[in-house]
Amino acid sequence: MNEKTTHFGFTEIPESEKATRVQGVFGSVASKYDVMNDAMSLGIHRLWKDAMMDWLAPRPGQKLLDVAGGTGDISFRFLKRAGHGHATVLDLTEPMLVAGRQRAEAASMADQLDWVVGDAMALPFEDNTFDTYTISFGIRNVTRPQEALNEAFRVLKPGGRLMVLEFSQIPTPALQWAYDRYSFNCIPVMGKIIADDRDSYQYLVESIRKFPDQETFLGMVRTAGFDNAKYRNLSLGIACLHSGWKL
Numbered sequence: 001m002n003e004k005t006t007h008f009g010f011t012e013i014p015e016s017e018k019a020t021r022v023q024g025v026f027g028s029v030a031s032k033y034d035v036m037n038d039a040m041s042l043g044i045h046r047l048w049k050d051a052m053m054d055w056l057a058p059r060p061g062q063k064l065l066d067v068a069g070g071t072g073d074i075s076f077r078f079l080k081r082a083g084h085g086h087a088t089v090l091d092l093t094e095p096m097l098v099a100g101r102q103r104a105e106a107a108s109m110a111d112q113l114d115w116v117v118g119d120a121m122a123l124p125f126e127d128n129t130f131d132t133y134t135i136s137f138g139i140r141n142v143t144r145p146q147e148a149l150n151e152a153f154r155v156l157k158p159g160g161r162l163m164v165l166e167f168s169q170i171p172t173p174a175l176q177w178a179y180d181r182y183s184f185n186c187i188p189v190m191g192k193i194i195a196d197d198r199d200s201y202q203y204l205v206e207s208i209r210k211f212p213d214q215e216t217f218l219g220m221v222r223t224a225g226f227d228n229a230k231y232r233n234l235s236l237g238i239a240c241l242h243s244g245w246k247l
């Protein structure tokens, strides 16, 4: 029987290979990940992550699960806004978590965080465990995003909140054209210069173009069981926040 395939950027590969290829990308960029994020987005990813916190409005004592949490950007912001609370950062790629743990130690926040290697599609947590689930610039890398959303629903407590930050599609064709010129021409070159890794950044820009548009992804959030599902475009749709509640 032929194995199901999926996309890895613009390349079609067997589904069973995707997680290993994604791990390869992030294992390779981990030590330069934070620097590259600032360079590629001209620092704008920080504003998007702050916008995520503005909509999420973390409250004291909440338990966050930050999936594909990488070096911890979302968890650090969440804990600072909540005042006190706890964050579990889960990621497929251990070197990303190692970089995050070093940041937590440097910021004297290590006791508020756990770092777990795992897959968004099979979370190693019991049902109804967390108040909030976040996934930021992670879900487009997951082999079957619908399964990740279903898992988010399972591990959230009733009353819990999902929030997804991801690159999206720009509704205006002229702007999409200009953005594509920037992404495809500049980002792999920056990856080569800053991280000595053109291929990983070529994958990143291709994976953005393969991700479903805002309305399609909203349907997936609803299919997972979330109520009151909505989205907000950021920077004209370059990125987007999707929110949903487990009621």
Ligand SMILES: C[S@@+](CC[C@H](N)C(=O)[O-])C[C@H]1O[C@@H](n2cnc3c(N)ncnc32)[C@H](O)[C@@H]1O
Binding pocket: 019, 022, 023, 026, 067, 068, 069, 070, 071, 072, 073, 074, 090, 091, 092, 093, 096, 118, 119, 120, 121, 135, 136, 137, 138, 141, 142, 143
């Ligand atoms: C672009 S980074 C995002 C890191 C961080 N959330 C941020 O916003 O800066 C994407 C992360 O997703 C992780 N990832 C990809 N597929 C995953 C999966 N199936 N399960 C868990 N993490 C995954 C990668 O290892 C990588 O660390």
